[in-house]
Amino acid sequence: MRIVILEDDLSQSEMLRWVLEAAGHKCHTFGNFKIFQTALYRESFDLIVLDWVLPDSSGPSVLQWVRETLQLKVPVLFITSKMDEENIVQALEAGADDYMMKPIRRNELVARVNALLRRAYPELTAPEVFEISGLEFHPKFTTVLRYGKRVVLTQKEFDLCLLFFRNLGKPLSRSHIQESVWSKDTDLPSRTLDTHVSRVRSKLALRPENGFRLTPVYGYGYKLEETNNPVAQSSQNASRLSDQ
Template structure:
């Protein structure tokens, strides 16, 4: 049974979501505003959060940022806003997926399964990966560079782990969007660029002077030891 928190101010939509989820055996709590949603999320620690952006007290992106400051619970943004700018802002703020209303119950169930699969303890091997002075422990979600810990956001770690799990292989932006953000059809290159920039900064490098993340122009990015620009 999956414990789902629905943060939605429209009573009709909230009822539909509750019915759809309980029919498949999930446990559902509903919050009609952002503040209540944050309180429930901290108190009850749900397995996944469905978050509307148009809330009466707080912008949904604010709720997402506040939630991300204290929790790594998977969050699926569920909203009628489908413009690229809003999608990118939500993903950059920490959303794991983005679902545009209206949608079917089977699609919702599949999205929930996908984010839980990506975030679950079995989503990565327990083996620590070492590449040069870069050490990545997927079980603890810990990264060391030159023996010093590096603090990464959830998405930054997921992106680094995707590259580390396929060392030396060029990973396309489309693959990154599909694997890390659950967007198999692309449309968020800017999101990838921003996260790669943040990741490079934390690893002590730049695109012009890479240490681990090498850009293959027009193709993608690969993770390799320092000096391996081939």
């Protein structure tokens, strides 16, 4: 998963990053609120790790901005050296999902982050077959079935469509998509991502009349959402009948 860390202590920040990346996550670290704020305007993340004391703001103030600004609720883990109950209550009431006391215990950090991710994204711990509106995803076999018929996809196309459906309704930045599907170290031409999105849209018939809309978000990335179009249900029923 893609995690953003706001921590002004470089050694602490690097430790958090090292531990979470060793656990399989992708991390981006920032040392002050201003650059963190810019990043969240431009990028999408799955979880935020937030320090209480910052050089240009405070943890609760940053959290308030996050909750008021982001379109969707992203889980937030507070890290603090403040041990009194009043501050802990303040963090939770401001919208934090969990908190940890410094010094950070590495195994506990991984356990708490993974627990937050499981609660926020239950589809990640779903059975081997992930189903939604006539589509069946079989990650083990890199296979998608549409109303029982296999859709031929490349590995990257499969990874891309699974990413979109696991984040249904959530805008994903181009960097988020690239990092999740091609890895962050890949020098990927912009057109390559757009071409893959176009192929996925076509192969899975992701159109409003079929119940889904996959559209670009100007200057940001892409978003897949359900249209809840009553026409889609009629089309789905007709498709099932024609296959019988």
